Amino acid sequence: MKEAMFYDKNGKIILCNLCPHHCKLKNGQTGRCGVRKVLHDKLYSLNYGEISVINVDPIEKKPIVNWMKGSKILSIGSFGCNLHCGFCQNYEISLETPLTVQMKPSEIVDRAIDSGVPSIAYTYNEPTVFYEMMYDVAKLARRQGIKNVMVTNGFIDEKPLMDIIEYIDAINIDLKTYNDDLYKQLGGRTLNDILKTIEIASKRCYVEISLLIVPGISDQLNEMEELFKKLYLINKEFVLHISRYFPVYRYDDPPTDIGIMTEIREKALKYFKNVYLGNVR
Ligand code: SF4
Numbered sequence: 001m002k003e004a005m006f007y008d009k010n011g012k013i014i015l016c017n018l019c020p021h022h023c024k025l026k027n028g029q030t031g032r033c034g035v036r037k038v039l040h041d042k043l044y045s046l047n048y049g050e051i052s053v054i055n056v057d058p059i060e061k062k063p064i065v066n067w068m069k070g071s072k073i074l075s076i077g078s079f080g081c082n083l084h085c086g087f088c089q090n091y092e093i094s095l096e097t098p099l100t101v102q103m104k105p106s107e108i109v110d111r112a113i114d115s116g117v118p119s120i121a122y123t124y125n126e127p128t129v130f131y132e133m134m135y136d137v138a139k140l141a142r143r144q145g146i147k148n149v150m151v152t153n154g155f156i157d158e159k160p161l162m163d164i165i166e167y168i169d170a171i172n173i174d175l176k177t178y179n180d181d182l183y184k185q186l187g188g189r190t191l192n193d194i195l196k197t198i199e200i201a202s203k204r205c206y207v208e209i210s211l212l213i214v215p216g217i218s219d220q221l222n223e224m225e226e227l228f229k230k231l232y233l234i235n236k237e238f239v240l241h242i243s244r245y246f247p248v249y250r251y252d253d254p255p256t257d258i259g260i261m262t263e264i265r266e267k268a269l270k271y272f273k274n275v276y277l278g279n280v281r
Contacts (some may be wrong), residue, residue, distance in 0.1 A: 001044050002048035002133075003043070004042075004044055004132060018036070018128065019156050020190075025038045031112075033081060034077065034080050034095075047079055047080055049133060050078050050079065051128075052098040052124065052125070053077040053109075054077075056074055057121070058072060058073075062149060064172055065208065065241075068118065071119065072116075073118075076123070077122075077123055078093075078130040079130075080094065081153075082187075082188075084186065086251050087212070091249040095249075109137060113146070119146060119169070121148075121151060123150075123269050127150055127151065138167035139240070141167075149168070149169065150170075150171045151171070156209070162200070165201060165205060168204075169206065170206040173207060175209060176217070177228065178220070178223040197233055202238075210240075210278075211224075211242050213242060213244060217236075219256060221260075236272065237272075239272070239274040240276070241275070242278065243277075243278035246279065262277075
């Protein structure tokens with residue numbers, strides 16, 4: 001546990017400014033992410049140093065395919081998320097409380113050095129909600145010449161994004177859907193919150209975009225094309241990953257139809273030259 005960054009006090013109310021939910025909390029209350037709590041009139045990050053997963057992965061697994069190709073990356077996750085998608089592929093750590101081990105930032109950087117990898121990824125659950133840990137590790141890693149990669153849903157306020165991006169070399173941003181109503185259904189707010197993150201990040205580091213194609217959430221061709229047009233206006237060089245959904249957690253719809261996946265990829269190829277299908281044999 002560590003005192004959180006990015007909060008204001010208004011009398012007995014604490015306002016968290018880390019993500020666009022802007023939770024207003026009183027003593028004893030926890031934010032919508034489940035991992036930031038007010039104790040004795042201060043906001044704390046409950047998952048600081050709590051590592052639920054630590055692995056060396058191929059960088060392509062993040063997925064990042066056109067940056068540091070063929071390299072391995074030390075990947076860490078904690079727990080918690082500021083969205084609540086019923087089809088979450090990592091719900092055991094994003095939406096539940098997993099077993100963790102305590103690690104200091106220096107121990108994580110040492111693990112990367114000992115493993116001989118050139119980079120560290122903040123991933124598995126949403127790294128925005130373990131911001132303080134990510135920030136401390138990324139700063140230390142940069143000093144040691146190790147690169148940093150964030151794999152995020154993009155639901156973060158501008159100030160914390162600007163502060164962390166100074167230490168981030170590459171990002172994969174996971175776009176969940178194409179309109180505000182569906183973003184609200186997933187526990188978010190607006191599509192623009194995410195497009196703004198993509199725009200800011202793409203001016204400052206290397207960016208790839210992921211889109212999980214979930215029936216009823218992100219499988220409408222026309223709406224997807226409108227989204228591709230918006231992304232194209234931000235950066236026509238984006239690499240896109242279009243992944244197939246499989247039933248998990250609260251979703252039991254059958255896996256996304258391969259024909260729809262292919263049609264969405266064809267639409268994307270009108271705007272971008274690097275569009276990859278994921279979770280498809
Ligand atoms: S990070 Fe958590 S506590 Fe802070 S505004 Fe977002 S959901 Fe609320």
